[in-house]
Amino acid sequence: MYAEPSHAAEFAATAAAVLADPALGGRPYTVTGPQSLTFTDQIGILSQVTGRDIAIKHVSRQEWKAEMAEYIDGPVGDALLDYWQSCDGRPAELTPVVEDLTGRPARTFTSWAGEHRAAFLN
Numbered sequence: 001m002y003a004e005p006s007h008a009a010e011f012a013a014t015a016a017a018v019l020a021d022p023a024l025g026g027r028p029y030t031v032t033g034p035q036s037l038t039f040t041d042q043i044g045i046l047s048q049v050t051g052r053d054i055a056i057k058h059v060s061r062q063e064w065k066a067e068m069a070e071y072i073d074g075p076v077g078d079a080l081l082d083y084w085q086s087c088d089g090r091p092a093e094l095t096p097v098v099e100d101l102t103g104r105p106a107r108t109f110t111s112w113a114g115e116h117r118a119a120f121l122n
Contacts, residue, residue: 004032004092005042007107017101029097034106036091042109049113050120 014031018024037045040056047054059067065077072080098106113120 002036002038002087002090002092003042004036004094005109005112006031006033007112010098010102010106014098014101024101029101030095031097032092032095032106034094034098034108036094037109045110045113046120049110049117052121 010031010033014029018029043054043056061081064081065072065074068077098104
């Protein structure tokens with residue numbers, strides 16, 4: 001599955017831009033990062049940023065649900081797994097919203113990972 005990881009600061013920056021200009025209000029905006037990355041791509045970036053090898057363990061649907069049961073209710077977990085399965089192999093759609101509203105390109109997942117490197121080293 002592909003995702004378009006978005007830096008949390010992009011949501012704040014785009015919201016500020018919309019709030020600062022009344023002409024931009026009243027419509028939806030889809031904020032995305034600048035890259036469509038698989039979960040494996042994201043793990044690879046985290047591995048590079050931390051300098052650590054990160055093992056990828058493929059689990060069955062049932063194993064995932066058992067591991068996540070404490071955090072995600074069964075029907076919600078099923079819906080999430082169904083969504084991920086429906087997106088498997090298809091790059092995520094990207095938007096230019098961040099650059100259009102802020103005047104600068106969206107930050108990359110690598111940038112976000114570098115800023116949060118310490119959290120992954122604990």
